[in-house]
Every structure is written in structure tokens, then in C-alpha cells.
Amino acid sequence: MIKPAKTDAGFAEDIQNRILKELDEEYIASSNNMKNLLAKSDEYYQMIHCIRGGKGKQFEDEPDIFLPEYTERLLTQIGNFVSQFFSSRDYVDVYLESKDPLDIAESKASKKHLNTILNMTETYYFQKVVRMLMTANPKGYAIIKGGYTQKIENQFKCYQEKQQYKVDEEGNLLDEIGDVVTDTMFQSPAVETIQEEIWEDVVVEDYPTFDVYPNRDVRFSPEYCYSLKDKKYVIFSDDKKTLSELEDEADKFGYFNLEILKEKSKQEQKVQDQDGKEIIQYTYPAYKIRERWGKQWVKVKERDENDKPTKIEPGIDFDGTKKK
Numbered sequence: 001m002i003k004p005a006k007t008d009a010g011f012a013e014d015i016q017n018r019i020l021k022e023l024d025e026e027y028i029a030s031s032n033n034m035k036n037l038l039a040k041s042d043e044y045y046q047m048i049h050c051i052r053g054g055k056g057k058q059f060e061d062e063p064d065i066f067l068p069e070y071t072e073r074l075l076t077q078i079g080n081f082v083s084q085f086f087s088s089r090d091y092v093d094v095y096l097e098s099k100d101p102l103d104i105a106e107s108k109a110s111k112k113h114l115n116t117i118l119n120m121t122e123t124y125y126f127q128k129v130v131r132m133l134m135t136a137n138p139k140g141y142a143i144i145k146g147g148y149t150q151k152i153e154n155q156f157k158c159y160q161e162k163q164q165y166k167v168d169e170e171g172n173l174l175d176e177i178g179d180v181v182t183d184t185m186f187q188s189p190a191v192e193t194i195q196e197e198i199w200e201d202v203v204v205e206d207y208p209t210f211d212v213y214p215n216r217d218v219r220f221s222p223e224y225c226y227s228l229k230d231k232k233y234v235i236f237s238d239d240k241k242t243l244s245e246l247e248d249e250a251d252k253f254g255y256f257n258l259e260i261l262k263e264k265s266k267q268e269q270k271v272q273d274q275d276g277k278e279i280i281q282y283t284y285p286a287y288k289i290r291e292r293w294g295k296q297w298v299k300v301k302e303r304d305e306n307d308k309p310t311k312i313e314p315g316i317d318f319d320g321t322k323k324k
Contacts, residue, residue, distance in 0.1 A: 030219035233294030
């Protein structure tokens with residue numbers, strides 16, 4: 001019998017359950033609060049895609065023909081914006097109050113740097129702006145999530161000559177005729193020149209980025225504010241990911257308890273091999289990822305030289321109260 005895997009979170013399971021309970025409560029409450037708003041989004045979706053259903057039909061026997069009048073107006077409005085905004089490769093400008101030559105040079109460098117990033121094909125700036133407009137114009141708002149992309153690879157740089165003592169397979173020093181050095185008074189260790197490979201870390205990708213999220217995949221707290229950053233919490237529901245993808249991203253996102261997830265979600269499937277023998281294969285479902293942004297009490301265990309927390313643990317008890 002396989003023993004269940006133990007948690008590798010670094011804190012107790014009852015506190016984990018408490019955090020999950022609060023997350024579920026926030027997600028359910030925000031979903032109920034935003035029900036009418038999301039339903040209105042469905043109506044706009046049907047209008048854009050010329051689907052006549054729901055409130056679009058007054059009588060059941062009406063035909064399902066939908067004239068694309070709204071879609072034409074929306075595309076015309078977006079087309080006018082795109083033709084003006086993307087007529088130049090300078091998407092951002094700088095506001096400079098100082099006349100100091102150094103400030104002027106720095107502002108020009110910042111402007112060139114930002115415009116260079118936005119013109120990179122990897123950022124998909126044009127597509128993201130159009131997607132944002134297609135969401136914001138009919139539905140009233142669009143949600144943008146900022147981030148940063150950085151990729152560092154260890155690449156070969158060059159060869160460098162290096163001198164070292166000759167040794168045999170067991171690591172014993174050898175003299176010039178190939179004998180093991182046993183007496184340093186009469187034997188001199190032989191020296192050989194080798195080509196040593198020099199490797200260095202190279203920054204392959206390093207730039208800020210953002211993405212436009214579908215409104216239906218984002219939940220947030222109900223209070224009124226002027227920016228999502230001021231919300232008590234924002235929950236993003238990301239695309240489904242397989243267990244192997246979660247394992248690959250464990251270090252990047254700090255996932256834990258993947259072994260428990262693997263054991264609990266394992267599904268048996270009987271298949272036949274090449275010889276026709278029946279064998280059992282294990283499959284795992286894809287998982288919907290919820291990512292919560294918001295404040296939470298924590299206890300800081302370690303900090304780096306810049307006083308930034310590097311190791312933390314939850315600052316609440318199993319009943320949700322704040323620890324001392």
C-alpha cells in the first residue's frame with residue numbers, strides 16, 4: 001500500500017486548509033457579485049458574433065438572423081483608432097520639466113528603450129491593444145495584467161589555456177616519463193597545457209510585458225476604486241495546465257504539494273501493449289489555475305541584503321486570526 005505523500009509547504013496542513021477556505025469564499029462571493037456584469041458580457045459577445053438568442057428574440061418563431069450592425073460600428077471605431085495610433089513607431093513619449101543635459105539624455109534614452117520594447121514582435125503590442133479595445137468598448141472595461149519576462153542561458157564563450165599537473169586515473173601525480181611521483185626529491189611532477197571551456201550567463205530575454213485577460217476569467221472584491229491595484233483582492237483564473245507543466249513551473253511560481261496532487265488525481269486506464277497484453281496506465285487531468293493577488297498576513301523568516309523578504313510563512317492560525 002502506497003503511503004500518502006506528506007506536505008512540503010513548510011507550514012501546517014490546517015493553515016493550508018484555512019487559506020484555501022478563504023480563497024474559495026472570496027471566489028464564490030465575487031462570482032455572485034459580478035453575475036449581472038458577466039451576463040451583460042454574454043449579450044455583447046452574442047452581438048459581436050451575430051448570435052441571436054436570449055433577449056435578442058422577442059418571439060420564439062422569429063428567425064435566427066442577426067444583422068451585423070453593431071459589429072460594423074465596433075470594427076470601424078477600432079479601425080479608426082488603430083490607423084491613428086499605429087501610424088508611427090513612437091508609442092510613448094516623455095514628460096520633461098528639467099533643462100539639465102543629463103536629464104534630457106536620460107529621458108531620450110527612456111523613450112527609445114520603451115518604444116524599442118513595444119516594437120518587438122515578441123511583445124505582440126498591436127494584437128494586445130486591439131484585444132483590449134475589443135473588450136473595453138462593448139463591455140465597459142478591460143483587464144490588463146503586467147509582468148516581466150527574463151530568460152538567462154549559460155552559453156559557451158571561448159577556450160582558455162590552462163596549465164595543470166599530469167595525473168593518472170586514480171589522481172596520482174605523474175612525472176615527465178609517466179611514472180607515479182613517489183619521491184619529490186628526485187621526481188618532478190609533469191605539467192600539461194589544456195584547453196578549458198569558458199561559459200558565461202547571457203541574458204536572452206529581459207523586458208516588461210503585459211497581457212489582456214478575458215473579463216470572465218477575473219474576479220475581484222466589490223468595493224469601488226479607481227484601479228484594480230486598490231482592490232482588496234483580485235483572482236485570475238488561468239488556462240488549464242497539466243501536471244508536467246506544473247512540475248516544470250514549480251521553481252518559478254513556488255508550487256508545493258505536487259506529489260499529493262499527483263497521488264490524489266491519478267486515474268487508472270487499462271490499455272493493451274504491442275503484444276496484446278493488458279496493462280495499466282496512469283493519466284492525470286488538466287488543472288484550472290487560480291492566482292490571487294492581494295494582501296495577507298505573513299511572518300518574515302529571512303531577508304536579503306536589500307531587506308527584501310526571501311523566506312516567509314503564513315501569519316495566520318488555523319482559525320484565521322493573526323499571529324503575534
